[in-house]
Amino acid sequence: MAKRRRGRPVHGILVLDKPIDKSSNWALQVAKAIYNAQKAGHTGSLDPLATGVLPLCFGEATKFSQYLLNANKAYRSTFTLGVTTASGDAEGKVLTAEPAEHISEQQVLAMLDQFRGSIEQVPSMYSALKHEGQPLYKLARKGLEVERKSRRVEIFTLELEAYRAGEYPEIDVYIECSKGTYVRSIAEDLGAALGCGAHVSMLNRTGAGPFVASQSVSLAELQVLRDREAFDELDALLQPVDQALGHLPAVTLSEAAVDYIKQGQPVMVPKAPSDSEFKLYSEQGSFLGIGELNDDGLVKPRRLIATN
Structure with a gap:
């Protein structure tokens, strides 16, 4: 006899606004508990530093999660120039810090051109890619580094939205890209090209496949409904399963x-x-x-x- 699943038979896609400093799996488990759902899965991890659109699949929608994993993504990010870190983002140990006030907005604009279109990226050691069954980030935290092959990705849009001058200038960028693109790698490669180094100091995912930020719901909003046991209202927030297959x-x-x-x-x-x-x-x-x-x-x- 098949083992009966605990929880409710919930089916659909929740567009979650993932909070900062939390893993994607943590967010998934909290949302699953709020919904009291029998089955749930996410569609590709966002770093703890990152916030924003994280589609979660419930029930029958989990059968199609791969289509969202393979979908194009959109991000808004802030790069800090002049500072490099071990992880390529603000969570990593600072490796170098050299003032970069000499880097102008015009230099940044000119350099961004080489990161548009089809480009090669070497995945970060702090990515979730696996080497012999182990995620790279776990090896990196042990101080290990392994050779990674470069991968071709597509950068459809890369726009400079703001430039803030200073000892360590900050730039805000908007990116639309193919699956498998690492924003931290763009930051690191841009910093290297400018000769000053750079890292990601803020990352917000604004889109994943057909889903956008305006559709997203926070865990706090979900918890308010759960406290009222308003399961009909919770379920009404789910996108239909076929929305993941709009293409x-x-x-x-x-x-x-x-x-x-x-x-x-x-x-x-x-x-x-x-x-x-x-x-x-x-x-x-x-x-x-x-x-x-x-x-x-x-x-x-x-x-x-x-x-x-």
Whole structure:
């Protein structure tokens, strides 16, 4: 007999405004407890220093968390020039501190050009990437360093929003980038290119895939609802599961085809898209999951949500 899960069968995506100085997993566990949810998972870690958009998947939404993990991201960040740290952000030990008041706003603007478009990045030792099963940041905290291969990422937007002069100038930047981009690496590489060093002193994620900051909710707001046991209001804050898949085309199935798909059987769909995968819906508009074409041109289920 299968073990019965504790908690409520909650399904959907919570766009959480992650607080500073807390890990993504800590935030996940608190949100899961507030919702008293049976199952939950996050969609890629934000550093403790970072705040902002952290989509959390509940229940059936966890089946599609990979799509948010692979989605483009957007950030606002502050880089402090003239100071380098072991981790590339404000949490790390200061390695060097040399006044950089000679670095002008014009120099920064000119140097940003080389960090737009397709660039190579070497992941930080303080990233969550794994080496022989161990996250790099755990090795780094032991004083160890291993060779990392550079990775190609896309920087779609890199704008200078503010420049504050001083002994250690601060610059505010807005970044839109592909998955796997490390903002701390941009800061470190920019500092190296300017010849003064730099680190991330503030990081706020403003977007993850289709989700943006205006949709986000804080843990404090959630706790107020939980204290009132307002579970209907909590559930109303969840985004539909298929919102994570907004980039995929949609296919509507007939009632008969839905029955076959639910049994794992392929069906004929006139004018089915040739995309590698697509969203499946019933004629009533219910989201069923993801499908794909088989070698015979039939639509087969790839990943379905559990329905009553």
